């Protein structure tokens with residue numbers, strides 16, 4: 001039986017949601033009134049006709065409602081007495097800072113939106129982002145949303161082929177990028193990757209480049225334009241495009257179990273309500289909070305909990321281009337002390353890395369400002385919980401371990417700050433979310449039994465589709481009758497707390513980033529020497545998992561250390577550094593079922609020295 005921790009009772013008394021069961025009861029009693037109250041705190045151009053139309057698996061949230069999400073993130077704070085409140089603090093890799101008040105952010109967004117409009121951007125256009133994490137990234141995201149254009153942000157650590165695939169699939173008209181991102185004092189070119197990625201992507205009309213280095217890089221063709229020139233001379237007000245609640249807001253690509261990434265589609269109304277609601281209640285966001293989420297806008301965490309959730313709550317956000325260990329492993333704690341961060345949201349992989357560096361780094365700084373710590377991305381194992389709680393939170397600060405996905409758009413399972421915390425367990429479904437642990441037939445399992453995590457019924461920030469692929473969307477809702485199948489294994493305890501055990505499908509989570517086995521395998525197979533490949537995730541104390549690949553070479557090629565390095569590099573260039581296998585094994589055959597499916601479970605058992613379990617379906 002693991003330990004249970006309790007936050008000081010004042011957390012509960014002062015919380016926006018002091019009583020989990022009271023809120024849960026209110027939701028169960030009348031879900032529509034529950035969500036109407038949350039939505040009623042936001043600004044709508046026209047109120048919704050109904051709360052929800054639910055024709056499984058298709059949901060329309062707040063149908064008839066009209067709004068623009070940026071009015072909720074900007075205009076209303078500017079008009080509501082928060083005009084001079086700090087909206088965004090940027091801290092650069094070199095220690096440089098930039099601060100924008102709500103008024104300033106509002107003006108920049110409007111100017112950039114006007115500039116985009118002049119370039120011909122209109123509602124429904126897809127705009128792909130490949131940007132470093134600088135204020136201009138946030139400005140451009142909101143400018144897109146102001147015009148009703150659909151942003152599709154690609155993490156700037158991805159390689160050119162991954163970027164190309166996303167540009168192609170979304171048929172983007174515009175790409176917004178920067179010359180470089182800066183990491184560990186070094187410039188990394190982004191523009192050259194965009195140059196490669198747009199070859200044979202004929203839909204792209206313009207590439208907008210934020211130029212950071214001096215002297216500025218040259219912009220060549222008529223196709224390219226400088227970021228600041230787009231804004232130059234533009235007025236500080238751009239009429240927001242009035243969107244239907246169900247109009248698309250963004251597409252975000254995530255790994256699938258088959259080779260191609262899936263464009264998860266989120267829409268305006270429900271997504272705003274869901275991210276606003278969870279930011280307010282899970283992070284207990286108050287007016288004087290200084291909130292720092294260490295994610296990147298390239299991931300859903302950046303969308304929901306750097307941009308839309310916090311800004312719709314009128315929060316002060318910190319964004320930072322810095323990596324956790326440069327110039328030294330004290331940098332994040334220096335940021336906490338320096339800016340008086342009150343809420344910090346990060347990932348287990350980062351926490352485990354800090355554990356490795358040792359307590360002496362955080363101990364150098366005053367972390368008294370912290371009042372809530374958050375974790376997301378993979379299971380926060382009890383050791384990491386204890387360390388985070390004791391060393392960073394000084395055994396005083398509650399930790400919210402938030403379980404959710406790109407597809408869910410918002411937090412789904414966690415422990416509210418006033419509730420008892422159980423290390424290893426994410427917690428209970430938030431009021432408004434119905435989760436269950438079931439067997440393959442969908443029967444609810446008793447406490448202590450491992451099964452599939454499912455969500456029963458719709459929730460406001462749920463994805464509304466997979467771009468260009470209805471079948472893949474339906475698949476989530478068709479595996480178990482009436483349920484959204486998450487793809488994670490889980491177990492519940494007698495108090496209803498849920499522990500997430502990891503993926504049940506062919507996804508590997510490396511340092512908090514999802515990778516499909518198929519994605520990595522097809523990158524390997526695209527190399528001229530490779531005939532077949534199978535990759536597996538092997539548990540790693542630091543990264544959660546590392547990737548191990550088994551490779552069959554084409555005849556005429558022979559395995560060697562040089563080739564192994566070449567293949568690793570090839571994957572790195574194709575997908576990005578996070579996908580790079582740590583180990584490559586050259587093999588003669590792969591374990592397959594009679595129907596030809598690679599049995600990765602057998603490879604995994606072998607690699608870990610475990611019993612492979614039932615191998616009766618193995619070919620030979």
Ligand code: WTA
Pocket residue numbers: 254299300301375376377378379380401402403404405406407426486487488500502503509512513514
């Ligand atoms: C995993 C990230 C355990 C899980 C927001 C999920 C977690 C996948 C947690 C989604 C958590 C996320 N505890 N596992 N608190 N949060 N996961 O789409 O396997 O990048 O299905 O969204 O990450 O990853 P995604």
